Amino acid sequence: MKFIATQKEPINLDALLAQGESPSDGADLVFIGKVRDHSRGKTVLYIDYEIYDTMALKELNKIADETLEKWDLTRVLIIHRYGRVNIGEPSIVIAVSSSHRDESYQGSRYVIDEIKKRVPVWKKEFYSDGSEWIGDRN
Amino acid sequence: MIKIQLKLFASMKDICGFSEKDFTFEKPVTVNDLINELSALYPAVAEKKSTLLIAVNENYTNTGTVINDGDTVAIFPPVSGG
Numbered sequence: 001m002k003f004i005a006t007q008k009e010p011i012n013l014d015a016l017l018a019q020g021e022s023p024s025d026g027a028d029l030v031f032i033g034k035v036r037d038h039s040r041g042k043t044v045l046y047i048d049y050e051i052y053d054t055m056a057l058k059e060l061n062k063i064a065d066e067t068l069e070k071w072d073l074t075r076v077l078i079i080h081r082y083g084r085v086n087i088g089e090p091s092i093v094i095a096v097s098s099s100h101r102d103e104s105y106q107g108s109r110y111v112i113d114e115i116k117k118r119v120p121v122w123k124k125e126f127y128s129d130g131s132e133w134i135g136d137r138n
Numbered sequence: 139m140i141k142i143q144l145k146l147f148a149s150m151k152d153i154c155g156f157s158e159k160d161f162t163f164e165k166p167v168t169v170n171d172l173i174n175e176l177s178a179l180y181p182a183v184a185e186k187k188s189t190l191l192i193a194v195n196e197n198y199t200n201t202g203t204v205i206n207d208g209d210t211v212a213i214f215p216p217v218s219g220g
Contacts, residue, residue, distance in 0.1 A: 033220050049219065050148055052212060055196040056219075080219060092220055112220060120193070120212070121219025122148035133149045135218030 002064040002076045006056055008083040011090050020075045025097040029104035031112060033092040035085050039134075045126045049091065051082040052120035063114045071107040073098045078111065080121060140166060140207045147214040150190070153182045169194070169211060170201040176213075189216055 001020040017028065035047050064076040077095040085091045094111045098104045123134040140163045151157045154176060161172070169192050177184040192199055193212040205211055 050151075051219075052145070052147055052193075052196075052214070055193055055212065058196055116217070116220050118198070118217065119219050120147065120191075120214060120217050122215070123218045124148070133152075133215065133218075135148075135216045 001074070002061070002068065003078070004057060004060045004064055005079045006051060006053055006060070006082060007079060008081065011079050011081065011093050013090075013093060016077055016079060016093060017095055019077055022074045022097065024099060025074055026099045027101040027104045028095060028097045029101070029108050031092075031094040031108050032090045033094075033112070034090050035087050037087045039125055042125070042127050044087065045128065046084055046086045047091065048084050048124045048126065048131075049080075049082040050122045050124065051080075053082070055120050056080065059119045060115070063111055063118070066114070067096070067107045067110050070110065071098070071103045073103055073107050076107065076111065078115075080115070080119070082121065139164065140205065142172075142205050142208070143210045144172070145210060145212040147212065149215050150183070150186070150213055153186075154180050163205075166204055166206075168201065169199070169203050169205060169213075172205065172211060173201060173213065186215060190214065191216060 003019045037044050060078050067076050073096050075097045080092045096104045096107045125132055142161050144159050146154055191214050194209050
């Protein structure tokens with residue numbers, strides 16, 4: 001099964017992990033992407049995420065479907081936040097489950113790598129002396 | 139007459155000063171034509187042209203795509219989520 005969401009509110013990890021739990025699972029692998037306080041030599045105060053929400057949901061669903069097709073996983077859960085996310089807060093949580101751990105490690109890696117390439121979300125980092133869109137310069 | 143909706147995000151929104159606008163054309167145009175039109179109005183768009191990503195009706199496509207009446211075209215810089 002899959003569960004996909006985008007939201008402005010902080011992510012409730014326990015509620016997410018309760019989705020589609022299965023007694024056949026031997027591995028739950030959770031990746032939490034957080035906002036860190038530094039970026040390319042600058043001190044970051046917070047990040048504001050802009051999202052093309054309807055398309056982002058479509059792409060996240062496609063990525064989850066591809067992942068379920070490629071690896072023997074029982075579930076793929078993805079929540080991506082948008083709007084202001086403070087230092088230390090999760091901006092994304094990816095949880096995958098499988099009978100054996102190897103499938104989960106590979107599937108989880110695929111999900112985050114594809115999100116970085118395809119899901120229409122943009123970070124704007126805020127510093128004490130200004131702000132900058134990330135991804136624009138390369 | 140072809141009427142389309144253009145959506146811009148992130149730095150493209152900042153450069154052009156809007157996030158959503160309707161455009162009308164007398165004859166069929168490609169995404170490339172649309173970007174050239176934006177570049178003429180906002181020169182900073184031209185500098186970004188080679189890195190821009192395009193989606194028509196929420197599906198990724200390329201600049202050669204012909205835009206049809208009623209399409210929603212989104213133009214944005216490389217994504218940086220996660």
